[in-house]
Amino acid sequence: MRSEKAAGLDESIKNKADDRGPEWMNKLWKAREGDSAEPAENTPAESLMQAVPRDPKLSMLLMCAHQIRSPLASIQTALNAMRLGYVPGVSGKALEMIASLERKSEQLLNFINDLLNFGRLKSIEIDKEKEWVDLEELVSPILEDFFQRADKKHLQLYVHIEKPLPRIFGHSDGLRHLFYNLLDNAFQYTGEGGEVKFQLGADPSGQRIQGEVSDTGIGIPSECLPYIFDEFYRAPNVKKRGIEGSGLGLNIVQWVIHAHQGEIKVKSEEGRGTSFYFALPVGGPQGKKTREDEK
Numbered sequence: 001m002r003s004e005k006a007a008g009l010d011e012s013i014k015n016k017a018d019d020r021g022p023e024w025m026n027k028l029w030k031a032r033e034g035d036s037a038e039p040a041e042n043t044p045a046e047s048l049m050q051a052v053p054r055d056p057k058l059s060m061l062l063m064c065a066h067q068i069r070s071p072l073a074s075i076q077t078a079l080n081a082m083r084l085g086y087v088p089g090v091s092g093k094a095l096e097m098i099a100s101l102e103r104k105s106e107q108l109l110n111f112i113n114d115l116l117n118f119g120r121l122k123s124i125e126i127d128k129e130k131e132w133v134d135l136e137e138l139v140s141p142i143l144e145d146f147f148q149r150a151d152k153k154h155l156q157l158y159v160h161i162e163k164p165l166p167r168i169f170g171h172s173d174g175l176r177h178l179f180y181n182l183l184d185n186a187f188q189y190t191g192e193g194g195e196v197k198f199q200l201g202a203d204p205s206g207q208r209i210q211g212e213v214s215d216t217g218i219g220i221p222s223e224c225l226p227y228i229f230d231e232f233y234r235a236p237n238v239k240k241r242g243i244e245g246s247g248l249g250l251n252i253v254q255w256v257i258h259a260h261q262g263e264i265k266v267k268s269e270e271g272r273g274t275s276f277y278f279a280l281p282v283g284g285p286q287g288k289k290t291r292e293d294e295k
């Protein structure tokens with residue numbers, strides 16, 4: 001869920017996470033504890049309660065993540081200033097250590113940001129925010145980003161989107177994360193010279209969108225397949241290669257799929273590649289489904 005996020009996606013997430021300052025969190029915490037001594041000013045406790053995950057463990061985790069984020073960002077800024085020579089007397093071995101600390105703090109900050117983004121997404125009540133979504137329009141900026149990433153990483157990205165594609169009654173932001181995370185994994189876990197395929201189409205009834213994201217990457221060991229959708233799970237072959245990640249991307253993917261009453265399956269062979277197949281019902285009230293229908 002990190003590194004080069006799809007166009008607009010990362011910033012929107014970051015901004016939303018930033019909007020929720022520690023004060024907001026404190027109010028929420030108090031509201032959750034039923035502490036009426038300091039009511040949430042101008043914001044009914046009820047709406048605060050609805051805005052974060054109802055799972056108390058996740059809520060606690062996010063609270064901690066939020067508290068860690070600001071001091072960590074300050075530490076990183078200070079280390080950066082030292083490495084760039086703004087602090088006199090730092091040189092030699094100390095400089096090397098500072099560079100290493102800066103990398104570690106960046107990793108930690110990425111993880112904290114991933115956690116906060118995860119919490120924000122999981123707090124969405126998808127059913128209440130569904131609308132008719134044109135998937136081709138939705139994936140287009142994401143794919144543009146990945147074409148650039150393909151160039152940089154010397155990968156081939158093949159895209160096939162059937163037309164006309166029915167609109168789907170879904171949650172735009174959730175669906176963006178679904179496509180982004182599947183593509184991000186395909187890119188993250190496929191080396192130079194590899195191939196990534198992205199396909200979207202409708203089944204013959206026109207009632208379901210079917211898609212596939214495949215790669216020719218490192219694959220997933222068969223014994224790990226049952227766990228890959230679990231929160232924080234990462235297979236040993238990716239850890240061994242030192243590829244960074246939080247183990248949250250596929251959990252979000254599965255959550256979005258389920259919130260749309262869809263299905264997702266994975267096939268993978270270690271050393272040969274991975275394919276994710278998904279299906280999403282068009283859903284929603286009957287009506288206009290394709291751009292052509294609207295003309």
Ligand SMILES: Nc1ncnc2c1ncn2[C@@H]1O[C@H](COP(=O)(O)OP(=O)(O)OP(=O)(O)O)[C@@H](O)[C@H]1O
Nearest residue numbers: 001185189219228234235245246247248249250274
């Ligand atoms: N296309 C893929 N190729 C190989 N392994 C994969 C692929 N997709 C997922 N995996 C495995 O599933 C695990 C979970 O994926 P997930 O996207 O949830 O987490 P992540 O990529 O490790 O971290 P992040 O939360 O930053 O996305 C990965 O760590 C990896 O072991």
Ligand SMILES: [Mg+2]
Nearest residue numbers: 001185249250
């Ligand atoms: Mg991932």
